Amino acid sequence: MGGLPEVRPGDDLAAVLAQAASPQSGDVLVVAHKVVSKAEGRLRELAAVDPGPRARELAAEHGKDPRLVQTVLDETATLLRAERGVLICETHHGLICANAGVDQSNAPEGHAVLLPEDPDRSARGMRARLPGRPAVVISDSFGRAWRLGQVDVAIGAAGLVPLDDWRGRTDAHGRELRATALATADALAAAADLARLKDEAEPAVLVRGLDRLVTKEDGPGAAALRRPVEEDLFR
């Protein structure tokens, strides 16, 4: 879905997307979080940020703008790593990503874009206002431990099976599969990213043919993909 207008705070994003595409029941609409954040006014004007001592210290250590680092820290529940210019943060939502998802690219001049306050709520809200009630996935590009490059993951979702649990099912020989739960919402986000240019002129992708993953209820959302701290081996 290209050719969308520039999205501004207060815009009705569902109406904009509904005009650009005609989602049908059973479709999945994958939306890059940045337009969602912009529509929700999740922007920080850097000139208005007063960096504290910790932000100044980290900024000096890592060659960053202290106002940007303060913005990152405001979005951070736990700072997991600060090494080689990279801040790996756990956000208040429990997402683990670089810079707590704060990003200046494609931001209005002098601003940084934050993640939506509650991306699952944002997804539910968009779904409710889209014709056809497609499932909605809100995506962001995350780096990964151990592997180079970023892939898009689902930070918010509504109306989708986010985690398709195959445990207890059997293989072609009737033997139980090893612990297997597919992170379907993340795979959808990754797939959608292949179908568009990394450019805000194409922030949404409509995926057809995966009706089996679309649910009537909004469901648990992308929160279901966050690994509980006590099961986490890599902090």
Place this chain on the structure above:
Amino acid sequence: MGGLPEVRPGDDLAAVLAQAASPQSGDVLVVAHKVVSKAEGRLRELAAVDPGPRARELAAEHGKDPRLVQTVLDETATLLRAERGVLICETHHGLICANAGVDQSNAPEGHAVLLPEDPDRSARGMRARLPGRPAVVISDSFGRAWRLGQVDVAIGAAGLVPLDDWRGRTDAHGRELRATALATADALAAAADLARLKDEAEPAVLVRGLDRLVTKEDGPGAAALRRPVEEDLFR
């Protein structure tokens, strides 16, 4: 691509796949590693494995079969974590995954399936023998740090841009994008997994329309996606 025959050691997998589909130039053929491993005879008969003291110790600690643990250790360069029944290994190829990729599901009775010895070589070999010379991705399902569920990633690739580097390009406002390199090979593996059932009767998916990622040369393969140890913050 469903309805493929059961693959056995020595089978000509490229011929089997060529018969099931008609790949064209510019297509990407994503193949689940298990059929590749089987065709290459990368199977271990557990009855023939003599577990050493370390394997016996780990097996007792984690409630596992000591012969299976020995098989995992044989495939492992570095054991990163052994906790709560999970072995997170760096394989000899430099892949970081549970159980060094060793898996009993969909394996012949009494056997475990190993990863291909050199998945990039396997991908190049298949590509050379497929009509149309499509790009080839060999995939496996990996768990992730911090997020629940597995997604498919590329463990081998040929004829594909595995990492699409956007650094230096600019956003819609002409500002440089933050460090952004898309792990396209991984996104392709994830996308393909959505298109098939988790069943060995459907081990391959033909992806059309991504010609922009397909190259004449075989290229660096999935090895380009392995993060160098010195850049790794999470070991």
